[in-house]
Amino acid sequence: QSMSLSVSPAQTAAWRRQIFEQLSERTKREMDNFRHYEQAIEQSVWVKKGTM
């Protein structure tokens, strides 16, 4: 499998790959099951919906 020319060897360094992978695992672990929770900081562009 060929790699994109824009990807330099440094960018595929193990430490970098490992950080990307772990951050993605962190999202799964800490966020995926809890997306129904309320956000602590409301984004002003969103209109909050009532329960009914």
Add this chain to the structure above:
Amino acid sequence: MADDKDVLRDVWFGRIPTCFTLSQDEATEREAEPYYLLLPRVSYLTLVTDKVKKHFLKAMRTEDVEEMWFEYEGTPLKWHNPIGVLFDLHASNTVLPWSITVHFKNFPDSDLLHCPSNSVIEAHFMSSIKEADALKHKGQVVNDMQKKDHKQLWMGLQNDKFDQFWAMNRKLMEYPTEEGGFRYIPFRIYQTTSDRPFIQKLFRPVSPEGNTHTLGDLLKAMYPDALTNDGEQKRYQVVIHGIEPLLETPLQWLSEHLSHPDNFLHICVIPAPSD
């Protein structure tokens, strides 16, 4: 392949699912239900818990209410440390949601700083940024900014505006190419096994011989016990933003990408789970 810029977003938008419960010691007029919230890892407890306060105040008499503070399994939580640092240090490897107890009396003056308003958090945040810039650029970048630029950093954090924050913060992350990095890396190493608040010393991103310093080099110099020797069972986890970067990771890259908005690289050294 993901881009390094994606790391900045992942760091900024990290959230800890949290369940707040009112302490049993508090006198209530009616039962107070737990309150569930997604807390930004990079923010501060007292900055993002207005809703929690409002929720529990409904169940209490005004005369029973003093300054709100938080505790996790008997440890008062220091609001002046970022939320993600508090979680990684005290509650890593526990079941989510993170269970925090809310108090409105018996404020532990010997453990916590008072936080009467958001302006106290702002002052603490800006002083951290200034300290970090003193280490990185002798304070020249932050001193060249205008008051409105400082406000932009703070408002970006307060309102969870990534683009607003980074439009300014990128200036604090610049350095002369020929120097290979900042003058010194702003870092703090936290540990649960000591009463010391943290380890912070001067450490450069590049050795005098021109070699890139790594996370492993930093730990070797500051906290060698955190490292595992060959053939030895791992005793500690080195955690930044809920992940364990490899020890070969260049320190300068970590400082640019995994620092908190206060511009410090907060590193937690915690006992490895024994399984």
